[in-house]
Amino acid sequence: MGEFDLIARYFTRPARPDGxxxxxxxxxxxxxxxxxGMQLAVSSDMLVEGRHFFAGTDPERLGHKALAVNLSxxxxxxxxxxxxxxxxxxxxxxxxxxxxxxxxxxQLADTHGCELVGGDTTQGPLNICITxxxxxxxxxxxxxxxxxxxxxxYVSGTLGDARLALEALQDQAAAAALPAETLAAARLRLEAPxxxxxxxxxxxxxxxAALDVSDGLLGDLGHILRASGVGACVDTSITINLIAASAxxxxxxxxxxxxxxxxxTLAGGDDYELLFTAPAAARAxxxxxxxASSTPVxxxxxxEAEPGVRLIDGQGQAVVHRYAxxxxxx
Numbered sequence: 001m002g003e004f005d006l007i008a009r010y011f012t013r014p015a016r017p018d019g020x021x022x023x024x025x026x027x028x029x030x031x032x033x034x035x036x037g038m039q040l041a042v043s044s045d046m047l048v049e050g051r052h053f054f055a056g057t058d059p060e061r062l063g064h065k066a067l068a069v070n071l072s073x074x075x076x077x078x079x080x081x082x083x084x085x086x087x088x089x090x091x092x093x094x095x096x097x098x099x100x101x102x103x104x105x106x107q108l109a110d111t112h113g114c115e116l117v118g119g120d121t122t123q124g125p126l127n128i129c130i131t132x133x134x135x136x137x138x139x140x141x142x143x144x145x146x147x148x149x150x151x152x153x154y155v156s157g158t159l160g161d162a163r164l165a166l167e168a169l170q171d172q173a174a175a176a177a178l179p180a181e182t183l184a185a186a187r188l189r190l191e192a193p194x195x196x197x198x199x200x201x202x203x204x205x206x207x208x209a210a211l212d213v214s215d216g217l218l219g220d221l222g223h224i225l226r227a228s229g230v231g232a233c234v235d236t237s238i239t240i241n242l243i244a245a246s247a248x249x250x251x252x253x254x255x256x257x258x259x260x261x262x263x264x265t266l267a268g269g270d271d272y273e274l275l276f277t278a279p280a281a282a283r284a285x286x287x288x289x290x291x292a293s294s295t296p297v298x299x300x301x302x303x304e305a306e307p308g309v310r311l312i313d314g315q316g317q318a319v320v321h322r323y324a325x326x327x328x329x330x
Contacts, residue, residue: 006098011119013025020082020135024118030085045070048128058191063104066128067132070084074195074200075196075197076211079200080134080201084114084116086116088121088128089122090122114132140204142200142209147208147230152279154274160261160264162268190270196273198293210276211275213272219267235312237314
């Protein structure tokens with residue numbers, strides 16, 4: 001199968017006549033037509049085998065994740081998805097792999113009304129790069145620079161599941177110590193995260209700052225703090241999630257201790273949840289956005305004027321520990 005046959009068979013579909021895509025796959029460029037009064041939101045992410053996912057990862061889940069991490073960026077900006085491009089390097093043409101990958105990719109695209117409008121394919125080590133386009137009303141994009149002292153800090157969903165799965169998949173003894181249902185649930189969160197697009201849309205005009213948690217809660221919170229010129233206090237007792245909590249020694253007898261679970265939830269990465277701030281006066285509006293988007297959110301701290309991040313436990317006592325988030329080049 002040649003390059004153009006591959007594209008035609010697995011990745012070419014008719015454009016929706018009522019969408020923002022004026023011209024999709026087939027020409028040198030796609031043409032997008034955002035609605036009047038809208039700004040384009042654009043983001044790119046790359047997934048490299050052996051760096052971002054294990055060799056042999058289920059291709060349908062991989063197709064889902066490749067688009068999900070980009071949709072998560074749009075969610076963090078409060079943007080509605082429009083379209084995306086796909087650049088794909090493949091070691092060889094594997095029909096079964098391509099069938100699963102394209103199915104996972106395009107099912108998620110259909111869920112969010114996001115069209116595949118072009119890209120490129122080549123032979124080489126497995127590498128997936130997606131550029132996504134969305135639209136947001138002019139002046140209403142959620143940014144990292146709007147947090148103010150006394151704002152609440154929230155996170156959607158739960159944290160740490162992906163890191164828990166990663167540790168278990170890299171350590172057979174750890175995997176054996178976890179209940180099968182715990183590992184399966186955590187692995188699903190690693191390999192098929194849920195982009196919080198509906199929540200991001202609902203937070204427009206409510207959140208003061210936002211981003212998605214990709215490299216770890218504290219590291220990503222640091223981006224908001226630097227952009228906004230503020231600091232934060234975070235209650236570490238709130239961040240332990242339900243899946244990770246089942247890995248505590250008293251519930252399973254395995255070697256995961258509380259400090260390790262804090263490492264998962266505070267600095268684990270690959271969560272793709274939304275981290276956002278909002279004024280305390282907006283708590284009812286945040287609750288309404290959570291309900292409207294069917295996405296749970298948890299208040300985990302507050303923004304402070306003094307720079308830096310201060311961690312406390314459930315009794316308000318300082319937690320003295322350094323939790324390092326993921327850095328590709330550290």
